[in-house]
Amino acid sequence: MKTGLKGLDPRSKLVLVLCLSTLGVFIQDIGILTAVLCASIVLSAASGSRLFVLIKKFRRILWLFVAIAVIQSVFAPSGRALVNLGGIKLITAGGLYKGVAMVLRMSIVMVSATIMATSNSREIVQGLVQWKVPYEIAFMVSVAIRFLPLLTDEIKNVVTAVQLRGIELDRIPARQRLKVYSYLIMPVVSGAVIKSRELATTMETRAFRAYPKRTSYMVLTMNRNDYAVITTSLVISILTLYITH
C-alpha cells in the first residue's frame, strides 16, 4: 500500500502542482523562487517520481536554459552593465536577474509536473471526471499522452529509413539536413493520422459514447491526507502570494 505523498489521490497532486506552478509564475523574487523550486524537488522526490532519471534524460537541453537566461538578459537590459560589447550593454545585472528568474520559473513548472507523472493516466482521467470534467476531454488528454511514445517511434523509424538509404544526417550541412527533415514530415504525419484513425475505430467498436454517460469501474476516494495536502497547499500559496504582492 502506498503511503504519504505516494498514496495521494491524483486530484490532490493536481492541486499541489497547480499551486507550485502558480507560485512559480507570479513570484518575482529570486530567493522565493529558489525556495519554491527546492520545495518542488523535495515534494517530487517524496511522491516517488523519477525526477533524477528525467533530469538525466533532459540534460541535453539544459544548455537551452542557459541560453534563455542570456537571451532574456540581452533583450531586457536594466541596471548595471556586467558585459559590454562595443558600447552595447550585452549583459546587465537587471537582465541577468530576470533571466535567472525565468529559468527558475521553467524549472518549477517542469519539476512540479513530474509529481503528476506518479499517477497513471487512467487515475488522472478518473480524477478529472470526478471533478465533472467531461470524460471525452479527459480521455483525449490521456490518449495523447499514451500515443506520444508511438509518435516518437514513428519519427525514429522514418529517420532510420532515411539513413539506411545512405544519407548520413550527422555529416551533411545544416541547410541540407533541414531539407531532409522537411521530407520526413509527410510520412510521420500520415503515419500518425493512420494510427489515430485505427485507434478511433477500435474505440468505436468497443461502444465508445454508446450512451451520454458511462460507468467507471475505478472510483477514487480522498482520505484525510488528501484534504490536508489540498488545504496546506492552498493556504501556503495564497499567503505567499499575498505577502509577496
Place this chain on the structure above:
Amino acid sequence: MTMPLEVSDLWYRYPGSGEDVLRGVNLKAERGEVLAIVGLSGSGKSTLCYCLSGIVPHIYSGDMRGEVLINGTPTLSMKIPEIATRLGIVFQEPDTQLFSPTVEDEVAFGPENLCLSREEIGERLELALKQVGMEDFRLSSPNRLSGGQKQLIALASVLGLDPEILIFDEAMSQIDMQGKAAIKEAIKGLKDRGKTVVMIEHDFENLDVVDRVLLLRDGVLQPFEGKL
C-alpha cells in the same frame, strides 16, 4: 432459422475508386462455427471485415450495396455501439488496439461504455481475462506485454462486451508461435461456448482450428480448394 451472421449480395466500392472491392459476397455463419476467409493481399479481406463489423458504412464511407445481417438485423439500421454488443473485432495491429495504462482498465473500457454496474463490470473483467488465460496480468501495463499477450488482451477487451460473434482480422499475423497457440486455444474455447468466429487469414498454418474455409478472390467469395 436466423443465422448469427448473414451477408447477402454485398458489393462495396471505396470513395473515389472506379472498381468494386467486394462483388456480390454471400455468406452465412452458424452458431458455434469457426469460419476462415483466406485470400491474397488486396483481395478485399479487410474490407469484408469492416463491412461485417459495421465499420463500413458507419465509420468509413463508400458505396455499399447488399446487406449484412447480425441475428437478422441489418447493420445499416444499427448504430456502432449496438453492433459492438453483438459483434466484436480484433484487428491486426496490437498497439493501436490498446490505449489504457493497465490491462484492467483496457478490458473494463467496453463494459464501462455500456453503463453496466461496477459489480457486473468486475465479473466480466474476471471472466474475459480467464477466457484468454491472462488473469495474472490484470494490473500490468499493456505496453510491457509481448505481441501475443497484447493480442490476447485486445481479445479480452472485446470479450468484455460479451458479443455472440467475433471477427479476427489477421490477428495472428504479427505474433510469435507461442502467441498464436494461445489465440488458437482461446478460439477453441469460444467455439465451445457457442460463439461464432470469423477468421480472416493468409497463413494456412492458422487454419487448424477452423470448421470451414472460404476463399476471397478479386472480391468474390468462393469455396476454398487448397489454392489461393
